[in-house]
Amino acid sequence: MEMSLQVIKINSNPVGRLVLAAGLAGAAAVLSGCNAAHTLDASETLTQGYVIDEQAIELVPVGSSREQVTLALGTPSTTATFDNEAFYYISQKRVRSAAFMRPRLVDQRILAVYFGPDERVSKIANYGLKDGKVFDFISSATPTGGKEQTFIGQILAGASKGGPPSGMFGGGG
Secondary structure (H helix, E strand, O other), X not given: OOOOOOOOOOOOOHHHHHHHHHHXXXXXXXXXXXXXXXXXXXXXXXXXXOOOOHHHHHOOOOOOEHHHHHHHHOOOOEEEOOOOOEEEEEEEEEEEOOOOOOOEEEEEEEEEEXXXXXXXXXXXXXXXXXXXXXXXXXXXXXXXXXXXXXXHHHHHHHHHOOOXXXXXXXXXX
16 A cells, blocks of 8 residues: 655645634644633642741640751741740742732741750640631640740731831741
């Protein structure tokens, strides 16, 4: 069986060329339209600060040393020295629907690692806002009042009103 390739010659008159050019332009417009539809959906999620990694948190159970915490979670965003020392890892998630729009805060978390008098981890909490109140997503409880709750509440409330205090997002992971 013999196969042959047949070449069709495009008519060399101007009307044939015009039809070919219009067909190519139409195909290009359709293809660029598909790409433009994807480009117009330009919403983006911006994450700042420490991104909480559940597997890394499991590496620092209660009783871990300060060095273990730093190795597993990295340098904290900030630290506190009232009552017992604590490391705070702060993160924010913002969304904007277009590149020229201002991002809107959708979530903020503070991973708090508390140390006891023996300088070992005594408690780990993952704070955020739930129904407008500070909430610990690990213990599923609202923390009691005091300096600690006020500090965390100020960070969470301050960020929702426009942003954290300057220098709040340090290193991490």
